[in-house]
Amino acid sequence: MALPPLDRRSLLRYGLIGLALLASVFLVWAAVQVALLDKEIRNRFSSVRWTLPAQVFAAPQELYPGINLPLDELQHELLRLGYRQVAALEGPGSFVARAGTLDIATRAFGFWDGQQKATRMLVRGSSTGIESISDLSTGKALDLTRLDPMLIGSIYPSRGGEDRVLIQLADAPELLVKGLQAVEDRNFYNHAGISIRGIARAMFENLSNGKVRQGASTITQQLVKNFFLSSERTFKRKIKEILMAVLLETHYSKDEIMEAYLNEIYMGQDGSRAVHGFGLASSFYFNKPPVELKTHELALLVGIVKGPSQFDPRRRPEKVRERRDLVLRIWAESGLIRPEEFESAKAQPLGLSGTGRGGVERYPAFVQLVTRQLKDQYPDEALTTEGLRIFTTLSPRVQEALEQRLVDDLPALEKTRKLPSGTLEGAGVVTSAEGGEVQAIVGGRDTRFAGFNRALDSKRQIGSLAKPFVYLAALMEPDRYNISTPLADEPITVKLSKNNIWSPSNYDKKLHGNVPLYVALAQSYNLPTVRLGMDLGVKKVQQAFAGAGFFQTPELPSIFLGAVDMAPLDVAQVYNTLAASGYQTPLSAIREVLTKEGRPLKRYAFKVKQTLPEGPVFLTTWALRKVVELGTARSAYNIIDPAIKVAGKTGTTDDLRDSWFAGYSADHVAVIWVGRDDYKPTGLSGATGALPIWARLIRDLNVKSLDATPPAEVEEMLIDPASGLVADDSCAGAVSLPFIAGYMPTQKAPCAAGFLEQPSQWLKEIFQ
Amino acid sequence: MMFLTMPVRIASLLLVSALAACAALPPQNAPGTGVVLPTVGVPDGGGVSPGGAILPGQPTGEPTPLPDTRPPLNPNLPKSIETSGAAAPVISLVKAARASLKAGRPDEAGASLERALRIEPRNAWVWQALSALHIVTQQGEQAESEAKKSISLGRRNPYLEIENWRLVSEARKLRGDKAGAEEAERKREDLQRLIAP
Numbered sequence: 016m017a018l019p020p021l022d023r024r025s026l027l028r029y030g031l032i033g034l035a036l037l038a039s040v041f042l043v044w045a046a047v048q049v050a051l052l053d054k055e056i057r058n059r060f061s062s063v064r065w066t067l068p069a070q071v072f073a074a075p076q077e078l079y080p081g082i083n084l085p086l087d088e089l090q091h092e093l094l095r096l097g098y099r100q101v102a103a104l105e106g107p108g109s110f111v112a113r114a115g116t117l118d119i120a121t122r123a124f125g126f127w128d129g130q131q132k133a134t135r136m137l138v139r140g141s142s143t144g145i146e147s148i149s150d151l152s153t154g155k156a157l158d159l160t161r162l163d164p165m166l167i168g169s170i171y172p173s174r175g176g177e178d179r180v181l182i183q184l185a186d187a188p189e190l191l192v193k194g195l196q197a198v199e200d201r202n203f204y205n206h207a208g209i210s211i212r213g214i215a216r217a218m219f220e221n222l223s224n225g226k227v228r229q230g231a232s233t234i235t236q237q238l239v240k241n242f243f244l245s246s247e248r249t250f251k252r253k254i255k256e257i258l259m260a261v262l263l264e265t266h267y268s269k270d271e272i273m274e275a276y277l278n279e280i281y282m283g284q285d286g287s288r289a290v291h292g293f294g295l296a297s298s299f300y301f302n303k304p305p306v307e308l309k310t311h312e313l314a315l316l317v318g319i320v321k322g323p324s325q326f327d328p329r330r331r332p333e334k335v336r337e338r339r340d341l342v343l344r345i346w347a348e349s350g351l352i353r354p355e356e357f358e359s360a361k362a363q364p365l366g367l368s369g370t371g372r373g374g375v376e377r378y379p380a381f382v383q384l385v386t387r388q389l390k391d392q393y394p395d396e397a398l399t400t401e402g403l404r405i406f407t408t409l410s411p412r413v414q415e416a417l418e419q420r421l422v423d424d425l426p427a428l429e430k431t432r433k434l435p436s437g438t439l440e441g442a443g444v445v446t447s448a449e450g451g452e453v454q455a456i457v458g459g460r461d462t463r464f465a466g467f468n469r470a471l472d473s474k475r476q477i478g479s480l481a482k483p484f485v486y487l488a489a490l491m492e493p494d495r496y497n498i499s500t501p502l503a504d505e506p507i508t509v510k511l512s513k514n515n516i517w518s519p520s521n522y523d524k525k526l527h528g529n530v531p532l533y534v535a536l537a538q539s540y541n542l543p544t545v546r547l548g549m550d551l552g553v554k555k556v557q558q559a560f561a562g563a564g565f566f567q568t569p570e571l572p573s574i575f576l577g578a579v580d581m582a583p584l585d586v587a588q589v590y591n592t593l594a595a596s597g598y599q600t601p602l603s604a605i606r607e608v609l610t611k612e613g614r615p616l617k618r619y620a621f622k623v624k625q626t627l628p629e630g631p632v633f634l635t636t637w638a639l640r641k642v643v644e645l646g647t648a649r650s651a652y653n654i655i656d657p658a659i660k661v662a663g664k665t666g667t668t669d670d671l672r673d674s675w676f677a678g679y680s681a682d683h684v685a686v687i688w689v690g691r692d693d694y695k696p697t698g699l700s701g702a703t704g705a706l707p708i709w710a711r712l713i714r715d716l717n718v719k720s721l722d723a724t725p726p727a728e729v730e731e732m733l734i735d736p737a738s739g740l741v742a743d744d745s746c747a748g749a750v751s752l753p754f755i756a757g758y759m760p761t762q763k764a765p766c767a768a769g770f771l772e773q774p775s776q777w778l779k780e781i782f783q
Numbered sequence: 784m785m786f787l788t789m790p791v792r793i794a795s796l797l798l799v800s801a802l803a804a805c806a807a808l809p810p811q812n813a814p815g816t817g818v819v820l821p822t823v824g825v826p827d828g829g830g831v832s833p834g835g836a837i838l839p840g841q842p843t844g845e846p847t848p849l850p851d852t853r854p855p856l857n858p859n860l861p862k863s864i865e866t867s868g869a870a871a872p873v874i875s876l877v878k879a880a881r882a883s884l885k886a887g888r889p890d891e892a893g894a895s896l897e898r899a900l901r902i903e904p905r906n907a908w909v910w911q912a913l914s915a916l917h918i919v920t921q922q923g924e925q926a927e928s929e930a931k932k933s934i935s936l937g938r939r940n941p942y943l944e945i946e947n948w949r950l951v952s953e954a955r956k957l958r959g960d961k962a963g964a965e966e967a968e969r970k971r972e973d974l975q976r977l978i979a980p
Contacts, residue, residue, distance in 0.1 A: 722905065
């Protein structure tokens with residue numbers, strides 16, 4: 016039985032209505048989806064277009080006539096900054112070296128106090144320093160200039176962190192922008208975000224293979240993919256990508272999309288750090304900014320866009336070279352480069368920067384300190400996303416010298432002391448004596464390791480490094496102690512608690528009778544130190560430590576011999592206050608912070624506060640000079656020029672677990688620690704482990720001699736060392752010692768011209 | 784003989800210690816003058832001068848007229864950083880700092896002075912300029928420490944030191960330490976007399 020026509024019609028109608036309903040539901044759903052995608056993409060693009068890690072810069076190298084920077088070290092500095100050595104000056108970032116001169120084309124740079132223009136200058140100098148600097152274009156002499164600072168790292172989120180160095184389209188090399196299009200998306204400036212032909216071809220291939228394949232993406236699609244999407248390959252994702260690409264094109268210009276692409280595209284991996292964009296890739300692979308890249312270098316970068324893990328230039332140089340040459344061929348064929356340029360570029364080696372990690376991430380231990388100091392003041396988010404420009408105190412020259420010492424000297428120590436290879440660890444800190452600026456940090460013998468940082472976090476007993484603070488506390492009481500006060504080097508027992516008696520002994524297990532105070536410090540005798548400390552009381556010694564900038568000393572007599580846990584950086588702090596004549600400056604690693612636009616945000620000014628009296632600090636430094644001249648560190652002058660006065664102290668802990676040396680010149684404070692991570696004895700004392708490393712470092716740094724001039728409240732007097740009494744010219748072997756004025760010894764030594772005759776003669780004149 | 788020896792010994796002891804005390808009481812305890820008497824015109828940072836810049840027997844206590852027999856001042860003593868033998872870049876940075884401060888940009892002035900100190904960390908004139916800057920920015924504690932640092936690096940150059948005591952006095956005023964400010968002011972006046980023609 017046939018259905019009535021009406022019923023059939025109504026069925027059809029209902030069906031159509033149903034279909035229309037379904038279609039409209041789908042349309043509404045689709046519209047909502049598109050609107051959501053639209054919102055997502057606009058949010059992403061406009062608000063947080065890129066997460067920009069803070070960029071961390073070293074201190075710029077200052078250049079002025081008279082600086083004691085040997086010309087070859089300046090040349091080395093230029094190479095470290097990625098300057099190219101050429102035969103005739105090219106653009107910024109190049110230099111010409113001749114005997115006694117360097118022509119340098121410097122890069123422009125936005126410093127805290129303003130923009131410094133790119134300059135072409137002539138530097139004359141020698142192996143001792145720089146004699147003159149002049150502007151090559153005007154011939155005028157330059158008083159003072161500085162090189163652009165080295166980018167030493169960035170602060171990016173610890174997990175899956177994206178790192179990038181922003182570049183603007185206007186600043187990007189033309190060949191990069193055009194070359195990218197030639198290889199990745201010829202039709203970029205004409206299409207609407209997608210290439211219909213490309214999609215059709217991909218679909219055909221996909222359908223015929225039954226798999227979803229990569230490829231045929233426009234630059235816009237690639238950008239979307241980098242922005243939002245995982246690398247999963249499904250039809251759904253592909254459709255989303257196409258939709259977003261079209262949406263992106265409706266909201267933003269081609270130039271904006273290109274600029275975003277240049278900064279967003281994934282360019283490689285460095286441990287946990289993802290290298291994004293051509294700005295960072297340029298320094299990561301070539302250690303120079305994009306504007307200075309040559310044709311073959313640009314071709315390499317454009318080549319690896321296709322797949323940075325597949326085309327990792329450091330791991331697969333052969334494959335990458337093929338890819339680079341293919342890019343060069345495409346460029347030549349499309350007329351972007353001339354045939355001869357193609358030939359010469361093709362003949363070039365890859366030209367990757369020597370260090371495995373390019374210009375960034377060279378000094379992880381230092382960047383850790385910077386991050387810590389910043390974290391107190393900026394939220395994580397600001398540090399990892401806002402592109403702050405952090406200007407630090409790191410001196411690449413000093414850092415390199417310190418690294419060199421630990422890298423070379425620890426294995427040498429292991430060899431000469433017959434220790435198992437690889438067991439010794441070490442750490443070091445160098446600061447500027449007056450400004451308290453941290454100039455170098457090494458956190459372990461693997462100087463590129465970004466993990467455990469011994470310089471900041473390995474708190475170990477400091478042994479005799481504590482002694483100067485006991486003697487300083489004594490010298491702060493000039494009515495009781497002076498530099499030559501005889502101290503008894505005799506056994507002493509200290510009752511720590513009911514059943515705990517402490518009986519320290521000397522390192523050499525010998526007794527030395529009565530010794531002048533400075534000799535007890537210079538020879539690092541334990542017994543007189545403990546006696547002195549007990550006389551003064553623990554509180555006074557704690558106060559001396561606090562005045563120097565360390566506040567966590569336990570209230571125990573054992574601190575006199577260094578039962579205080581301190582990290583090398585803490586030690587650098589307290590010795591820095593001694594080096595700065597008692598003026599305490601909290602050690603700082605940061606000078607300035609700028610916004611990503613280069614606007615000054617914050618300056619970390621010098622902070623100086625007199626916390627210890629100058630006279631007693633001078634006397635302590637004087638005694639610490641004797642440590643090096645005649646005491647436990649005298650072997651240092653086998654390495655350092657004896658004309659250079661330096662002060663310092665050896666430190667050794669029980670069973671030879673820790674070997675320390677801390678000391679200073681007029682311009683640098685340096686602390687070295689050597690020991691084992693498992694706290695096992697090393698067989699090294701402060702004098703045999705850390706001291707030679709310190710001494711070579713001081714030699715390499717070309718330091719300035721300590722100023723021997725006493726401050727106003729200190730006077731020198733001739734003393735007979737045998738009796739500790741006032742000497743005169745008739746005393747053989749008399750030494751000139753400094754005293755707090757007003758508290759000089761008055762009693763004359765037996766060798767001196769009669770004590771009695773002189774005053775009585777004088778009295779006779781008055782009374783007769 | 785015995786009866787004479789003891790008093791002689793005591794008298795001479797007293798004399799010697801009195802002389803020593805007069806000669807070089809630390810500045811903070813010595814309202815008197817005479818501790819500052821330059822014998823050599825050492826610029827700054829540079830060479831080493833012997834410590835014997837102290838005139839023994841200067842009176843202490845409240846300001847007292849100076850004896851007429853004081854040695855003449857070294858005519859070569861620098862009166863400003865420009866004549867102090869400081870390196871050219873240091874002088875130009877100090878000048879730049881002055882200009883920045885005049886233009887109402889103290890932060891920039893501070894940056895220039897610190898840059899100068901990185902070149903010559905022990906230049907007393909630059910520390911003094913930094914102290915003066917912090918008086919302007921009302922950072923008393925900082926200013927006092929810097930002025931004192933300048934005194935200690937200044938090798939008893941009275942021209943430098945007079946200004947430093949003025950700064951110390953200003954700094955103490957800023958911190959509300961009136962007595963301390965007056966004490967510093969007295970030191971300044973004493974020095975002023977010392978160099979008066």
